[in-house]
Amino acid sequence: MSSKRKLPASQSSQEIDGDSNVNRSEDSFRSHICLVCGDTARIINYGALSCQSCKIFFRRNGFRPGGVRPCCFDKCCEINIQSRHTCTDCRLTKCTTMGMCSDLIRKDTKKLERSSLKQSCTTDQSTFQQVITVLQLVTSNTSNILQIDQSSHFDSQWTLLSNIVHSHDTFSTMSQMLLTANNLPSLSVESYSNVINPIEIINQMCISMQSFISSSPDFRVLTLSEQTSLFERNLHGVIAFYSTLFFRHTGILRIPKYLNAFITIYGSDVMLSLRHTVDQLDPDPTLIKIILIILAFSSNCLIVNTNKTMERDSLLDGTFRLLGSQNVYVELLWKYLISKYGYGDSVLRFTRLIQIILCVIKKLGIVYTNNTTHRTISDGVTAKTKQILATNENDRTLLWGKV
Template sequence: MSSKRKLSASQPPQEIDGDSNVNESEDSSRSDICLICGDTARIINYGALSCQSCKTFFRRNGFRPDGVRPCNFDKCCEINMQTRHTCTACRLAKCFMMGMSSDLIRKEDTKKLKRTSSLKQSSTTDQSTSQQVTTALQLVTSDVIQGDQSSHIDSQWTLLSNIVHSHDTFSTMSQMLITVNSLPALRVEAYNNVINPIEIINQMCISMQSFISSSPDFRILTLSEQTSLFERNLHGVIAFYSTLFFRHTGILRIPEYFNAFITIYGSDIMLSLRHTIEQLDPDPTLIKIILIILAFSSNCLIVNTNKTMERDSLLDGTFRLLGSQNVYVELLWKYLISKYGYDESALRFTRLIQIFLCVIKKLAIVHTNNATHRTIFDDIADRTKQTLAINENDRTLLWGKGSID
């Protein structure tokens, strides 16, 4: 997969590396068509004659072919200028087939790093925190993105790190995986003790409640405002979080779990949910940012569950929510741009919105027609109010926009 494309006998031998510094006069005897998509191409990039778009695409995805969204059409998509943004898997496969090599990306990074190091030695300014902006972003628990020295950008990356860290701290997905892995060792009669859809939903709610409550934007609200926000948005947050939860744990692929949820929600809803999970963006960080955005929505359920909500003071002063929404939405977009570039970011963001609207539409139907579901969430709402009242005087910020965990 990573081998270089062989040149024809009529082409003079030359070094081909990631810098793409191939003399155009030497290249003039070749076609000026990108071997991947057919767009205009002038130089060899990472081992294959390619356009700027395909060069950028391969640089972004060449190191992680297993992490791209799988093809939905049996890996036989035609890649051209019009369809190159449609299927990431087939486009990347064609890049490799045409001779692009991820080793040449590393070679280019090494050269740039050496040039940067020499500049650092002659500079009196401390550049110890500088990173190559073209280096692939690496996500870790409390150091999500490395790179920009601007204090404004640095505070945003700290905020992103805190969101991811807080989500993972309160998540129960790891415990769920342990339970799933232990299932084969259990006797069938013991299944009911671990395959309990209501308890799984309760655990997801507790996880999201703790995640949202750790936000300083939530802590500065009054008790009535906090309660109102949960009443309006916890349903939608849980519904969207369930897509990440079920994908990560894989429990809907286990017949015992899938059938247990069918007893509550019916086969149509569960099959639809499973299809939605398959379409979900593979980047979990995007989902975690979306969750905190939804938490500060005016109402992401689209069903009025509380008739007194219309007289809610928090809705009258919507600007208080807009401040939080703007911060998190801006963070989401900058994360997308820095990791995927503009074109792919727009596509990913559009798909996320489509999936969320689909989830919310199904949730509204379930909430309206499923009495068992309403009972589950009414109980959760009552417990949430009690928890908020108990913790009303707790103003300890677990993370903040300008602080590190």
Template sequence: MSSKRKLPVSYSSQEINTDSNVNKSESSSRSNTCRICGDTARIINYGALSCQSCKTFFRRNGFRPDSVRLCNFDKCCEINMQTRHTCTACRLAKCFMMGMSSDLIRKEDTKKLKRTSSLKQNSTTDQSTSQDITVHTVLQIVTSNTSNILHSDQSSHFDSQWTLLSNIVHSHDTFSTMSQMLITVNSLPALSGEAHSIVINPIEIINQMCISMQSFISSSPDFRILTLSEQTSLFERNLHCVIAFYSTLFFRHTGILRIPEYLNAFITIYGSDIMLSLRHTSEQLDPDPTLIKIILIILAFSSNCLIVNTNKTMERDSLLDGTFRLLGSQNVYVELLWKYLISKYGYDESALRFTRLIQIFLCVIKKLAIVYTNNAIHRKILDGVTARTKQILANNENDRTLLWGKGFVSQFQ
């Protein structure tokens, strides 16, 4: 991640109005840009001109800066509208640097309590206003209790789930080729014309993505406890879709579709409409990579996440008749996904993020169905991957070492 950009100087104490509801004309004379993330902002909240998202974020985290998740990038994350949800530690640090103060949260709460008390004692108060305040208070209590339950759950089951999360992320990153792709992209200007044609090879890039996801799925004990025929069936059902969804993360992280040479190379195989649509989809993907990695393992153990029937005898295979074999894995990973969302983003934002992910996923599988049906080159690539995967599974049939996954979790229950 790039180094943190130079931050503007925070307001002086004379400029700060301690009331969060500052007159709009005063704030607009300063700016209409959030000092934390750059989004549209109209008023000063808790000591700094900020948008509603950053106001809510600071209210949720301002009292407990020591309890937020640590930064994984040496506290040098750039905070903007696209990345503000990625690193809690750097975003909170920037809030404080821009002049936000947790003391002003207490002052606002005190004012609200006094205002509520006054409304209750005033018999002429508009009843609808009182109801709004009551509903708002109840929602705050529910949100607070949900957060407290998650953070106070210190059971071994809860701990093992976060161990499982760490294992998923580590396994993905171990087999991912995105870091190597970034190195290649950065060295591109220094390469000769002949080397360009070797490096900019879309078929090889797709093959590497396929190998990455095949290895990622195979490393789970949930996969290894299946029989050879069940493993083969699972890959035939889901590997194509997992690769397609992974490609959105791959293209966003590496940025290669913003490089004309790479984009044109992929267009020669898939056409401009598909590639421009995929580039747009990858840019709309949730900025939290951990979230995408959990989704990938959920898709891997789906009953069937490809809407095209690639195997005419699939309806007669044993895994389809006994999909209960997958239910344990599905339950564990879906529960992990939701707990991760709730603990990091709260209920409301989690619901919105999950909804957007579903929309993107549906868009991806729709495009995948079109490509697989109409593009012979793509079909040949993935059919070749499936054939090689079957051979690898057959060669490793006796290898049943558990690495991580549901089987790993059961040790702690």
């Protein structure tokens, strides 16, 4: 038995509310769920049950599939209510897959034109034509401006992401450390003390993160005192979180000689806990690199107050500047997650990252308070960083961005 939905006699069997209908089961229609993004839908638009947002989207892009920006993730983006604005290419593809047809847009346009002519038949013909022309120009220009703005915003965000990853990799010593660890069996016993040196490894991580943060234009626009305060507050936490990525990528905590060398400074409990945290870290390195720049512009990443005058410095007076920078990076992180993993998986990944960050910062405070050797290393890094900042105060050469 046919399950086609019956239409009133005044309506065409192929059109509903100005949009053409294709054969859909009665169950699909009654579900009231957009076949494209899952939002609430009550009308079949251009051949598929879809919401108002997807209808407008297809109407705007259905005629120009070749002009849509290509997907950056191999056409694997999940399209739902939260992510439908992220990837135009995948959303348009899903519209077509669900049955939406660009030919039906023309029929809808012609019907609207006929309706407009009937309603305006008593107006002066020349005035009518002028109004139509103006409306078409305004609509066309508005659509073009919106598309240009969205494209420009999209391009700038992914350029920012590329800059962050490139900056991190430029200053990273992980590849060098990995090469050294792989060549460890060929080294003589006398060379071990030079290669397996936890203090030197920590110093290299500090230099890497200091250079990474300093390359950001958001950092360069701060005054010298603000830059110094920012490093005092956050460099320890950034390095602690960075160490999880460093140790996972290099795998040196799985090498007994390296693990024992770090145990001599931090103890077995701390190192085994760190190794467990490393194993729980998200496998996507790009996420970690964005998190690092977010933490760098926190108001305080070290829960231990190392400077009694820190609460009265100029950085707190300009906290809104930090929040402005941080918001840009947080938005970038979320859009990257949504575009690559979809909403559900993004929430889970983001939650796990926050848990790991809080765990690392808590353990860092305990280690800094109780471990004299670590505190000496950290204070030495801070002092050296202040000296470098003072020396390079007039250096405005950026790796990325503009001052």
